[in-house]
Amino acid sequence: MTRIRKVILSIFAFLFLITSNTYADKVRIATEGAYPPWNSKSSDGKLIGFEVELANVLCGYMGHECTIVEQDWDGMIPALRMRKYDAIMAGMSITDERKKVITFSQGYADEKASLAVMKGSDLESMKTSKVLNLNKKGGSTSKDLKTLTAALSGKQVCVQTGTIHQNFLESGDVGKVNVRTYKTQDDVNLDLSSGRCDVALAAISSFTDYAKASGKNVVLVGPEYRGGHFGNGVGVGLRQEAQFGSGTAMGKRDGQLLKDFNKAIKKASKEGKISELAIKWFGFDASM
Amino acid sequence: MDFDLMISSFPKLLNATLITLKLVSLSLVFGIFLGTFFAILRTGKNKFLKNFSYYYSYIFRGTPMLVQLFIIYFGLAQIEYLRSSFLWVVLKEPYWCAIIAFALNTGAYTSEILRSAFETIDKGCIEAGQSLGISRKNIFYKIKFPIAIRQSLPAYSNEMILMLKGTSLASTVTLMDLTGVAKFIISTTFKPIEIFIAAGSIYLFITFLIHAFIKTIEKKLEYPR
Amino acid sequence: MELLVFGKNGWGDELFFATLMTLAVAIAAMLIGFLFALIFTPLKISKNKILNFIANFYTTIVRGVPELLVIYLFFFGGSNAVMFVARIFGYDGFIEINAFITGAFSIGIISGAYSTEVFRGAYQSIKHGQFEASKVLGLKENLSFFKVILPQMLRLAIPNIANVWQITLKDTALISVTGLVEIMRQSHIAAGSTRDPLLFYSFAAVLYLILTFFSMKVLNKLEAHYKRGY
Numbered sequence: 001m002t003r004i005r006k007v008i009l010s011i012f013a014f015l016f017l018i019t020s021n022t023y024a025d026k027v028r029i030a031t032e033g034a035y036p037p038w039n040s041k042s043s044d045g046k047l048i049g050f051e052v053e054l055a056n057v058l059c060g061y062m063g064h065e066c067t068i069v070e071q072d073w074d075g076m077i078p079a080l081r082m083r084k085y086d087a088i089m090a091g092m093s094i095t096d097e098r099k100k101v102i103t104f105s106q107g108y109a110d111e112k113a114s115l116a117v118m119k120g121s122d123l124e125s126m127k128t129s130k131v132l133n134l135n136k137k138g139g140s141t142s143k144d145l146k147t148l149t150a151a152l153s154g155k156q157v158c159v160q161t162g163t164i165h166q167n168f169l170e171s172g173d174v175g176k177v178n179v180r181t182y183k184t185q186d187d188v189n190l191d192l193s194s195g196r197c198d199v200a201l202a203a204i205s206s207f208t209d210y211a212k213a214s215g216k217n218v219v220l221v222g223p224e225y226r227g228g229h230f231g232n233g234v235g236v237g238l239r240q241e242a243q244f245g246s247g248t249a250m251g252k253r254d255g256q257l258l259k260d261f262n263k264a265i266k267k268a269s270k271e272g273k274i275s276e277l278a279i280k281w282f283g284f285d286a287s288m
Numbered sequence: 289m290d291f292d293l294m295i296s297s298f299p300k301l302l303n304a305t306l307i308t309l310k311l312v313s314l315s316l317v318f319g320i321f322l323g324t325f326f327a328i329l330r331t332g333k334n335k336f337l338k339n340f341s342y343y344y345s346y347i348f349r350g351t352p353m354l355v356q357l358f359i360i361y362f363g364l365a366q367i368e369y370l371r372s373s374f375l376w377v378v379l380k381e382p383y384w385c386a387i388i389a390f391a392l393n394t395g396a397y398t399s400e401i402l403r404s405a406f407e408t409i410d411k412g413c414i415e416a417g418q419s420l421g422i423s424r425k426n427i428f429y430k431i432k433f434p435i436a437i438r439q440s441l442p443a444y445s446n447e448m449i450l451m452l453k454g455t456s457l458a459s460t461v462t463l464m465d466l467t468g469v470a471k472f473i474i475s476t477t478f479k480p481i482e483i484f485i486a487a488g489s490i491y492l493f494i495t496f497l498i499h500a501f502i503k504t505i506e507k508k509l510e511y512p513r
Numbered sequence: 514m515e516l517l518v519f520g521k522n523g524w525g526d527e528l529f530f531a532t533l534m535t536l537a538v539a540i541a542a543m544l545i546g547f548l549f550a551l552i553f554t555p556l557k558i559s560k561n562k563i564l565n566f567i568a569n570f571y572t573t574i575v576r577g578v579p580e581l582l583v584i585y586l587f588f589f590g591g592s593n594a595v596m597f598v599a600r601i602f603g604y605d606g607f608i609e610i611n612a613f614i615t616g617a618f619s620i621g622i623i624s625g626a627y628s629t630e631v632f633r634g635a636y637q638s639i640k641h642g643q644f645e646a647s648k649v650l651g652l653k654e655n656l657s658f659f660k661v662i663l664p665q666m667l668r669l670a671i672p673n674i675a676n677v678w679q680i681t682l683k684d685t686a687l688i689s690v691t692g693l694v695e696i697m698r699q700s701h702i703a704a705g706s707t708r709d710p711l712l713f714y715s716f717a718a719v720l721y722l723i724l725t726f727f728s729m730k731v732l733n734k735l736e737a738h739y740k741r742g743y
Contacts, residue, residue, distance in 0.1 A: 008548065008551070040706060043524055045524075045526065078588065078589050082591065183701075190362060191365070194365040195371065213708070351718045354687060355686060358710065362704065362711075362714065363710050363715065453580065454579075455579075456579035456581045457581070459581070467579055481586065484583075484586040488578040
């Protein structure tokens with residue numbers, strides 16, 4: 001074989017070697033690392049947060065060896081489907097949209113959302129009910145939506161891209177809104193405090209964590225959102241068994257992982273572990 | 289191949305193309321002014337200005353445009369003083385932050401193109417002008433500059449295309465340009481190939497237009513033979 | 514500034530490793546690019562119109578479409594593409610691609626288009642006499658390529674390859690969607706976590722400038738080496 005061909009073949013062989021992965025009993029769980037207090041990165045480079053600790057607890061129950069990897073939010077679901085890792089624990093809400101391409105374990109925490117502004121905004125005077133449940137169609141729901149539509153029109157509203165919050169704002173339920181999307185919730189917070197955004201929509205826990213860490217005057221306005229676009233709690237994102245087919249080894253493994261996670265979550269919930277971690281990281285019991 | 293998706297996403301993509309075109313044209317226009325300014329500084333006599341121009345060019349060509357954009361968009365917004373000054377009216381808008389970053393970047397590359405064009409002008413032309421008693425200012429405007437422009441056109445068409453691709457970074461600071469909308473459609477439909485073809489062909493078409501545009505200018509500026 | 518310190522409380526060590534990752538991806542991408550150039554440069558130079566078209570198609574598309582789109586294409590559609598190629602070679606299983614290869618490959622394919630142009634230009638700049646002389650001397654094609662043409666190509670190509678290296682190095686800033694922790698992603702996380710974007714993005718710029726500076730030194734030495742006696 002000529003030298004060039006040998007060189008080319010060896011490079012391809014090398015590339016194939018690095019790409020093949022062994023299907024050991026290791027479970028790789030992905031998180032974002034930029035969504036405190038759910039998950040974030042500390043200054044010594046470690047991933048920390050509610051979900052990081054919960055992941056280790058669940059893995060202990062499942063008897064699997066787990067590694068936690070980081071992944072940018074906008075690539076999270078595609079990378080799961082491409083088997084870069086086996087599960088997502090990144091504050092991802094269970095929605096029907098997402099269920100079309102992946103599946104979820106049962107929910108382990110509730111993520112209540114709200115609008116937030118900086119102190120002094122005129123939106124502070126907005127009057128709505130305390131909770132807005134989009135699943136309940138009725139008088140108070142439509143009244144609140146009308147108030148919100150009026151309040152948000154003409155304002156710059158900031159959200160993280162690819163989230164249920166973005167879906168809600170663009171759904172038309174609150175009319176036409178000037179939506180700005182950002183890569184991470186941290187970026188949303190930065191622009192909210194610098195004044196580029198009039199108002200932002202995200203999980204309440206994000207805003208309270210930001211207010212505490214930065215010392216800035218972030219004020220929650222409007223109702224707490226439930227139902228509809230806001231999904232049914234946060235769960236572990238997993239591949240559907242059907243993606244690779246229940247007949248194949250990989251499909252079976254995926255299906256089994258879903259069962260294992262559900263069992264572990266039930267156990268953790270019964271033993272109060274989830275509530276304990278939630279109180280530690282959120283300050284209140286956010287478990288389901 | 290999902291042709292329906294390609295066809296149905298075209299209107300949204302074309303809408304976003306308007307923003308891309310606005311970004312490209314404004315950045316290039318400002319960039320030409322910046323580039324000419326710094327090229328003149330570079331070929332001038334003042335050592336301090338020469339170095340200033342050199343380092344400007346070095347920094348903006350040696351770092352990714354993404355970093356430059358983030359420093360201008362996120363970094364400057366952090367400075368209290370800037371937020372309370374009149375500059376905030378401009379810096380508040382992601383649109384203008386992007387244009388500032390893009391213009392500074394293309395200005396650096398343009399200044400390099402013009403500088404090398406200035407330095408390779410046939411000395412004979414300049415000497416002829418001097419022997420005819422033409423003032424230094426006129427030598428610059430009537431002799432050096434036109435020759436430099438003619439010589440830089442091929443390299444500048446390259447730069448225009450690089451800038452067109454550069455505008456795709458605007459999608460990282462909330463601007464919904466062609467790339468931003470394409471990414472959104474890809475991440476919700478999971479059909480990357482179709483959208484890549486649709487958005488990519490729009491970019492390639494604009495590239496083709498830029499090539500044709502520069503070719504016509506080259507023809508117009510040709511020496512009569 | 515204490516935020517940049519190495520060790521537990523500072524982001525300095527994370528940024529250091531991120532810089533190494535940036536270098537690693539850039540080098541891998543450059544090499545993958547050379548592989549592509551090895552395939553496509555002969556196609557571009559050949560007299561066969563069809564092969565010409567294929568090569569021109571590759572360089573025009575990859576150099577004309579924004580890098581972000583190419584990266585999204587490979588990230589969202591990547592393993593399907595690789596499996597498609599592998600199926601041609603007869604491998605029917607599932608291939609798991611790790612983030613490093615995805616990132617390096619997407620940038621590598623872009624780098625390859627630029628490298629192809631550089632090598633083509635270098636090849637076409639070699640004086641015709643060289644080819645004729647080696648034919649006259651009776652050198653076999655293989656020998657004449659490696660001992661006569663290639664060294665001269667390298668001399669002509671190296672300044673422009675230095676340019677391609679710069680482009681490749683800066684393009685690595687765009688692959689954070691793959692989850693790889695290189696300079697841009699690490700500074701983004703640090704900036705978000707400490708709410709100090711100015712410090713971290715400025716520092717990222719400094720890191721890139723350092724990489725650029727040292728690359729230029731190395732490449733200048735390489736250029737001088739190949740220019741010996743010329």
